Amino acid sequence: MDGHGFGPKLLGLFPGGRIEEFIPSRTLTKEEMRDTGIIASLATLNAKLNSIDMPLPKAPQLIPVCRSWLARYVINGGGPVEMKQTAVHGEVEFPKVLTMRQLEEELDEMERFLEKQPSPSVFCHNDIVESNVLVRKEEGDKDDVVDESKLVIIDFEFGCYNHRAHEIANYMAEHGMKYGLLSPPYYDTDLRAMEDEEYARTFCSAYLDQLYKDHDSEAKLKSQFLTGNREEDLCRLMAEGRRYLGLPHLFWGLWNMICAQELEMVNGIDLLVHAKDRLVMYYKFKPNMYKY
Numbered sequence: 001m002d003g004h005g006f007g008p009k010l011l012g013l014f015p016g017g018r019i020e021e022f023i024p025s026r027t028l029t030k031e032e033m034r035d036t037g038i039i040a041s042l043a044t045l046n047a048k049l050n051s052i053d054m055p056l057p058k059a060p061q062l063i064p065v066c067r068s069w070l071a072r073y074v075i076n077g078g079g080p081v082e083m084k085q086t087a088v089h090g091e092v093e094f095p096k097v098l099t100m101r102q103l104e105e106e107l108d109e110m111e112r113f114l115e116k117q118p119s120p121s122v123f124c125h126n127d128i129v130e131s132n133v134l135v136r137k138e139e140g141d142k143d144d145v146v147d148e149s150k151l152v153i154i155d156f157e158f159g160c161y162n163h164r165a166h167e168i169a170n171y172m173a174e175h176g177m178k179y180g181l182l183s184p185p186y187y188d189t190d191l192r193a194m195e196d197e198e199y200a201r202t203f204c205s206a207y208l209d210q211l212y213k214d215h216d217s218e219a220k221l222k223s224q225f226l227t228g229n230r231e232e233d234l235c236r237l238m239a240e241g242r243r244y245l246g247l248p249h250l251f252w253g254l255w256n257m258i259c260a261q262e263l264e265m266v267n268g269i270d271l272l273v274h275a276k277d278r279l280v281m282y283y284k285f286k287p288n289m290y291k292y
Helices: 036-050 062-075 100-115 164-175 197-214 218-223 230-243 246-262 271-285
Strands: 010-014 017-020 025-027 121-124 133-136 151-153 160-163 177-179 187-189
Touching: 036 121, 036 151, 036 164, 036 197, 062 100, 062 160, 062 246, 100 246, 121 164, 160 164, 164 177, 164 197, 164 230, 164 246, 187 271, 197 230, 246 271
Parallel strands: none
Antiparallel strands: 010 017, 025 133, 121 160, 133 151, 177 187
């Protein structure tokens, strides 16, 4: 990634590992992630990231990855999930017991949905949250001042090609997640924040401006399903994010099902409880797939 200007510089490789540049820094806070200037800066960085070419399968990987995680869950001895909402507020309709067959059917439906979507397949980080964004610190810097040009995206563990809409939707989904709370379940959710119009417009506006810079011809714009009409294209990006909003929750729900088997808890969070809440939110936002 450092060859494209992202993440720490790679200094060397050895059997079983690698040596990377140490970056004097700190991670962003949740409050900073909600700052208008930082939202725009991250959107710009994300658009640049989504425009690079990586030597990876170019087809969207969401479904293959989710299927592999579901298979791994079953191999690990996993079975039906007794559903319960813990930190998801309000009424949500979802199955009381979620079987493996039902999850397979959800993935089948999602696959059919994705096949029809006019969103380009781009290299995605898939997990840009405050803990995965560093702020470079230099001598004389003040801790309370964030220079947006010093933001560094790290941890590409989940990096792969996906629809651009998935990356946008993951931003919107994480906007409504809050971790690090002092009492169980040690996280909370805000469903309204996940569909916040102002946040989506701020992010997508800066993202679109960078897309226009990176795709400066009619043919390039067409490859991104863009017209060059700014308001029309902005509405498209915002609609993409809303339409895909349930998908990151299913993605993280399946991931947390595996983590619950193999890790049990991280930072005090019961990962099975978190997995169930993610699946509840998938069902909450699933209608968006056909609404926008």
